[in-house]
Amino acid sequence: QEKIVTGKDIAERMKNVKHKIAVTSGKGGVGKSTVAALLAVHYARKGYKVGIFDADFLGPSIPKLFGVEDKAKELIIRESGVSPVYSEKYGIKILSIQFMLPSKESPVIWRGLAINTALRSFLGSVDWEELDYLIFDTPPGTGDAILTVMDFVDLDGLIMVTIPQELSAQIVEKAINMAKKMDTDVLGIVENMSYFECTKCGERYYLFGKSRAVELARKYDIDLIAEIPYDMELLDLAERGRIEDYEVDYFEYFYI
Ligand code: ADP
Secondary structure, eight states: OOOOOOHHHHHHHTTTEEEEEEEEESSTTSSHHHHHHHHHHHHHHTTOOEEEEEOOSSOOOHHHHTTOGGGGGGOEEETTEEEOEEOTTTOOEEEEGGGGSSSTTOOOOOOHHHHHHHHHHHHTTBOOOSEEEEEEEOOSSSSHHHHHHHHHSOOSEEEEEEOSOHHHHHHHHHHHHHHHHTTOOEEEEEEOSOOEEOTTTOOEEOTTOSOOHHHHHHHHTOOEEEEOOOOHHHHHHHHTTOGGGOOOOTTTTOOO
């Protein structure tokens, strides 16, 4: 019989984690995981101890971004809990739902209750030791997983990732309202794939139309943390599991 993980167990696990930030989005494919990874790299470069908890049950992609997909075998399970794997360059501690799957290609078919239970048992079993920052990559939308994280983890707040599209912004508004209801702060919005800059002439092309993030930030009185362009180099490094080599820091003016 598996032991039920309580809020107290989770709080105990988070005891030595100073800051906890969840990165989320209205819908999939907007670059949420990429932003979570870049935020982790930002802190790690400053010398902080950083961890990423990849709780995106629908499409766990953190291991791929850091090139640690095959490290699941190295997961060490001790009496004291599950030890995360380390990223190669900055030693970011990574734990992903993907490590629990039999193969990279396994689909994750989870229903609400199963997500909730699995997530709780994860949250209650990872031994992060000491961390300055723990970044949660949560599934898009307002589903069970993000609610569970907000319920059980004392978050500093959420970062919402969006792209400049009417529909995406609308879903983000829903998520902002959800956070309010759950008494969770929204630390800011990151607009991804805002524009594409021509490397020859420097002209900016607004692929998805003009940004709505400024409007959204103003409406809800939250910060617009960054506008990230569509960047082929970022895409290339992400594909090759070398996200730690991407040099641009979009979080220069983000202070948490
Ligand atoms: P999500 O987590 O929202 O589903 P991902 O972070 O997995 O989205 O990104 C979706 C795809 O878009 C990935 O292939 C990723 O490498 C690419 N991508 C994300 N942000 C950018 C960007 N700013 N420029 C270029 N490609 C990007």
